[in-house]
Amino acid sequence: MCLVATCLVxxxxxxxxxxxxxxxxxxxxxxxxxxxxxxQPADAIDKGPWxxxxxxxxxxxxxxxxxxxxxxxxxxxxxxxxxxxxxxxARASLFPTVALSSGxxxxxxxxxxxxGTSTGGTTIGSSFGGGSRNGTEYSLSGTVAWDLDVWGRIRxxxxxxxAAAGVSAADLANAALSAQATLATDYFDMRAEDALAxxxxxxxxxxxxxxxxxxxxxxxxxxxxxxYVTALAQLQSTQAQLxxxxxxxxxxxxxxxxxxxxxxxxxxxxxxxxxxxxxxxxPGLPSVLLERRPDIAAAxxxxxxxxxxxxxxxxxxxxxxxxxxxxEYAGSPLGHLFDVGNQFWSLGAAGAETLFEGGFRTxxxxxxxxxxxxxxxxxxxxxxxxxxxxxxxxxxxxILQLQARAEATAVQSTNRAVIATLNAYRAGTVPYTSVITxxxxxxxxxxxxxxxxxxxxxxxxxxxxxxxxxxxxxxLPVHIETGNPLLP
Numbered sequence: 001m002c003l004v005a006t007c008l009v010x011x012x013x014x015x016x017x018x019x020x021x022x023x024x025x026x027x028x029x030x031x032x033x034x035x036x037x038x039x040q041p042a043d044a045i046d047k048g049p050w051x052x053x054x055x056x057x058x059x060x061x062x063x064x065x066x067x068x069x070x071x072x073x074x075x076x077x078x079x080x081x082x083x084x085x086x087x088x089x090a091r092a093s094l095f096p097t098v099a100l101s102s103g104x105x106x107x108x109x110x111x112x113x114x115x116g117t118s119t120g121g122t123t124i125g126s127s128f129g130g131g132s133r134n135g136t137e138y139s140l141s142g143t144v145a146w147d148l149d150v151w152g153r154i155r156x157x158x159x160x161x162x163a164a165a166g167v168s169a170a171d172l173a174n175a176a177l178s179a180q181a182t183l184a185t186d187y188f189d190m191r192a193e194d195a196l197a198x199x200x201x202x203x204x205x206x207x208x209x210x211x212x213x214x215x216x217x218x219x220x221x222x223x224x225x226x227x228y229v230t231a232l233a234q235l236q237s238t239q240a241q242l243x244x245x246x247x248x249x250x251x252x253x254x255x256x257x258x259x260x261x262x263x264x265x266x267x268x269x270x271x272x273x274x275x276x277x278x279x280x281x282x283p284g285l286p287s288v289l290l291e292r293r294p295d296i297a298a299a300x301x302x303x304x305x306x307x308x309x310x311x312x313x314x315x316x317x318x319x320x321x322x323x324x325x326x327x328e329y330a331g332s333p334l335g336h337l338f339d340v341g342n343q344f345w346s347l348g349a350a351g352a353e354t355l356f357e358g359g360f361r362t363x364x365x366x367x368x369x370x371x372x373x374x375x376x377x378x379x380x381x382x383x384x385x386x387x388x389x390x391x392x393x394x395x396x397x398x399i400l401q402l403q404a405r406a407e408a409t410a411v412q413s414t415n416r417a418v419i420a421t422l423n424a425y426r427a428g429t430v431p432y433t434s435v436i437t438x439x440x441x442x443x444x445x446x447x448x449x450x451x452x453x454x455x456x457x458x459x460x461x462x463x464x465x466x467x468x469x470x471x472x473x474x475x476l477p478v479h480i481e482t483g484n485p486l487l488p
Contacts, residue, residue: 014152016311069261292468
């Protein structure tokens, strides 16, 4: 009993280092934060799904399908459930193993001197001499085995499994965020193609009117047929561009279908204009980013997982101590099986220690420490990459906003130039090549303005993704064994 009590007291200790999150390189403020408001808890990104800031019902409908039907997300969800099951499996080793068995043995001999023993209908013995022996014996036995985990090997394994499940939960959130951000990007790219199609449609109409002007001028004898042919070629070239827009547009629609878990043939999205408002989610402090990005949370949990495994390897240096117990009743008849005379029991304790293994355990500890160090470097690199993503998105939004203003001014100026040049052509003071030049310049400026607006919306999505999409490490399930993943 003293040995048992001593073992139970020792079971409270665990060898190996306790986990403390290492520091990560972190700036005081974002370089590009000048002019941006620091986010507060009441900001729109924290009130619901992050894509609601775009106020687009069609985008909202598509985004809600990702967490439910996207096959990549479902794959990560299954991996998370597997990780949770592995935690429960590791925890089971902390408890005793109890087994129960029963049996019945029948033995007998005939007058001829041949005989045998039958257990469960199978003859075990044969041919012994003398007399008649018949009987049936019943037995019921139970065993208990318990690894005391004195040095914490099993508990460190459970700790590692819990951290691994945390990694899986964060990976699931990151997969959902990535798929949602990709869908939003494809959606705005598709809307940009819709806007380009509308722009080219309007341009074709304008070029038709210009073609009619050259035809009238030719009939009036004030211009040559070259002007008409030139205007016709310009119109036909623009019509070809309009047709080509459909190729890219359909590819974006197909990509959106796959992201929502549907075959492309089952999804058709009506054309709509590109959004003119570009919402910008204000960045928080750099330190907050560590709690808002699921990829950082996954890297952090991975460090905890590898740190716990160091303890598992160190525990191998110490003896493995276990307790066992056996209780059995055996006798006949069945009605007297549980009599005291038929009782048998035993208790035991065992310890096992490897005395020589050629440095294997030392090498295992060193290898695991190196693996942990690698996870620390990976975590710090993940943090640096996260800061880079935020800085890139902020600078892109700032520069694109300035470019959009300049391009809008250029479009207005070129549009006035087209009108003035076309009037001058009607008056016969400039050749039609001047009109063609200004019209092509206007179309180029309009396409550039559209591309800039597209890039601004995509950069807006990139910023939200870089800031974690409203996700928080607080969403990681605390009790991994019983918790279910919460998707953003």
